Amino acid sequence: MNQFSFFVRFCFVFLGLFLILSGLLWCSFPYFNKFLVYESLAGSNQVDAMVVLGGGRGGRVKEAVDLLDQYHSRYLIMSGGHYYHTTVPRLMADYAKQLNVDLPSVLYEENSYSTYDHVVNLLPMFRQYDIQSILIVTSSFHTARSYAVFSSYLIQKGVDMDVFIHAAPDGIDYSRWWMEHETLQLVAIESLKRVYYALFVT
Numbered sequence: 001m002n003q004f005s006f007f008v009r010f011c012f013v014f015l016g017l018f019l020i021l022s023g024l025l026w027c028s029f030p031y032f033n034k035f036l037v038y039e040s041l042a043g044s045n046q047v048d049a050m051v052v053l054g055g056g057r058g059g060r061v062k063e064a065v066d067l068l069d070q071y072h073s074r075y076l077i078m079s080g081g082h083y084y085h086t087t088v089p090r091l092m093a094d095y096a097k098q099l100n101v102d103l104p105s106v107l108y109e110e111n112s113y114s115t116y117d118h119v120v121n122l123l124p125m126f127r128q129y130d131i132q133s134i135l136i137v138t139s140s141f142h143t144a145r146s147y148a149v150f151s152s153y154l155i156q157k158g159v160d161m162d163v164f165i166h167a168a169p170d171g172i173d174y175s176r177w178w179m180e181h182e183t184l185q186l187v188a189i190e191s192l193k194r195v196y197y198a199l200f201v202t
Contacts (some may be wrong), residue, residue: 033174036190038144041135042164047071048131049107053118053138053146054080054088056168061092063168064137065099071135077125079109079118115146115193116201119153126161133162140167141186145194152202 050073052064064076076096080088087110096103109125112118126134138146147165154161177183 033140033172036141036144036187036194037167037174038147038165039167040147040164041166042071042133042162045071047073047133047135047162047164049073049075049077049126049129049134050104051077051079051118051122051134051136052092053115053136053142054078054092054112055142056139056170058095059170060137060139060168061095062099063166065096065103067135067137067166068100068104073104073135075107075129075131076104077107077109077122077134079112079122081111081113081117115142115149115197116153118146119150123154123157123159126159131161134164136163136165137168138165139170141170141172141190143167145190145197148202149197 050064050067050071052060061078068076076093078089078092078096080092082088083091087108089108089110093106093108096106107125107129109118109121112121125131134150136143136146136150143165147163150163150165154163172183172187173180177187
């Protein structure tokens, strides 16, 4: 077999594999939420703290406030980073107070800029306030990675804590997310982060 024939066959095999993988990926698009979205809800109506991760457009805070009647938490923790002359957690708390003035004790973790930062910076707070169970509230697309990061880090540190997570609505139609530019970009970026964290962080 000459080099040209080998090259042609190689191209056909490569093209065939590419088409097969592309087809499988296309068929999996409507089920992509199973890769990004995960919920683990508390079996009782009591958790020590509800942890709201910074990000989104207020939906995470609103969802957390709506859950307060269901989960009688001692603390409501806002976690995020600095924002101009204030911090994201302070803004989140202000919004929460507008929605419901009868809040539990609000704690602020104000130095987190990534999902990994959240759990690293929150652990000393958990220990300080003797928090043994948490319910994390974040956007649906962010839940699987957040749960994996929190669970993995706490296990690595030998912390025995009940970790639950609740998915706040994120406005993504997972049956057609690839058809809109904004949701396509959001899902694609989160998917890359999910893979990266699985390989190198958790």
